[in-house]
Amino acid sequence: MKNIKRIAEEIRQVVCPIQIEASTQRYCHIYKSKSGKWWLELAPNEYGEQHQAFTYGPFASENEADDYINEFSNPGAVSYDRSGKQKDPTRSPNGQSIRK
Numbered sequence: 001m002k003n004i005k006r007i008a009e010e011i012r013q014v015v016c017p018i019q020i021e022a023s024t025q026r027y028c029h030i031y032k033s034k035s036g037k038w039w040l041e042l043a044p045n046e047y048g049e050q051h052q053a054f055t056y057g058p059f060a061s062e063n064e065a066d067d068y069i070n071e072f073s074n075p076g077a078v079s080y081d082r083s084g085k086q087k088d089p090t091r092s093p094n095g096q097s098i099r100k
Contacts, residue, residue, distance in 0.1 A: 025076020027053050030065045032084045038065045039089060046074060055092040056099050 026048035029041045037058035043049060059065040062082070069075045089098060 025074060028069065028075040028078045029053075029081070030062060030078055031081035031086055032062070033058075033086050033088045034084055035088050036084065037088060038062055040065045040068060041093060042069070042072060042075060046076075050093050053093045054096060054099055055089050058088070058100075 026043040026046050027041070027050050028043070029050070030038060031041075032038055035058075038061060039055055039057040040059070041050065041053040041055050043053045056068060057065065059068065062080070066078070069078065092098060
């Protein structure tokens with residue numbers, strides 16, 4: 001992955017030597033747990049992956065979790081799991097406590 005990023009940067013320098021600021025999405029996932037509560041997992045910054053994510057919640061509804069995303073810059077595309085098959089989380093994927 002680092003080689004791909006390095007090559008992409010080298011190509012960008014040749015094709016477009018002007019620095020263009022653009023943001024990149026980060027991991028963002030909303031899911032319903034077995035208890036009917038909703039949870040948000042969100043990486044702390046762009047390029048962030050699931051193992052770096054914090055968990056926020058619980059939320060009473062999917063819409064409430066969606067609205068909470070507006071508190072953060074550039075969450076990117078959101079994935080959803082509405083199955084209700086997951087357990088309530090006890091820790092964030094990054095090992096930190098759950099936030100709200």
